[in-house]
Amino acid sequence: MSLPSGAQAALDAFSACQGWEQRARLLMQWGEQLAPLSESERCESNRVAGCESQVWLLAERNGEHWQFRASSDARLLRGLLALLLARANDLPQRELTQLDLPDWFAQLGLARHLSPSRSNGLQAVLTRMQQLLTTDD
Template sequence: MSLPASAEQALAAFAQCPGWEQRARLLMQWGERLAPLSDAERCEANRVQGCESQVWLLAERDGAHWQFRASSDARLLRGLLALLLARVNGLAQAELAQLDLPDWFAQLGLARQLSPSRSNGLQAVLTRMQQLLDAADQGAIDH
């Protein structure tokens, strides 16, 4: 499975970081790239359950491919979300279902820094993405 261009950029950028401090700084910078969500979009219906921090997720279909938007009240988590979106945006549903989240963050050199709660939170975001796609397939949502 080939990587989206934004995921390739992320891998290249994080490969340049010799240590955790540089990666953490880069992570914060990636988090600032997330398009802000409006107050209306930061509603309970868009909130991801299972995250310790507040996380909101929206999905839009573009033909067979999906674009996600997300935000969080936690800076580090915004960076992780930005990297997750870099990896998943533009994928088809079948590709999204095959995504190995721990492997993606390991490739970025961030796996050791993911606490169990952060790891669970990101897994909850991925699960929510899958739920949104399933609901769209059933015609429940049409963005």
């Protein structure tokens, strides 16, 4: 399964990093690229349950493919969300339901730096993505 172009760009960028400090800086930069959500989009119905920080997620279907937008009040988490969206955006539903999040963050060299609560939060975001797929009309 080939990676979406955004995911390949992320993988290339993070693979070039020498250590955690470089990865952390790059993570913050990726987070700054997330399109901001409006106040009305930061509502309770778009909030992801199971995250310590506040996280909002919106999904839009474009034919067979899905586009997600997300934001968080935590800088580091915004970077992780940007990487998750780079991997998940434009995938068809079938591939989205098979997305292996721990493997993706391991490929980026970030898995061992994720606290259990961040890992659980990211898993909650992925679970919410998959719920949004099944509630689509």
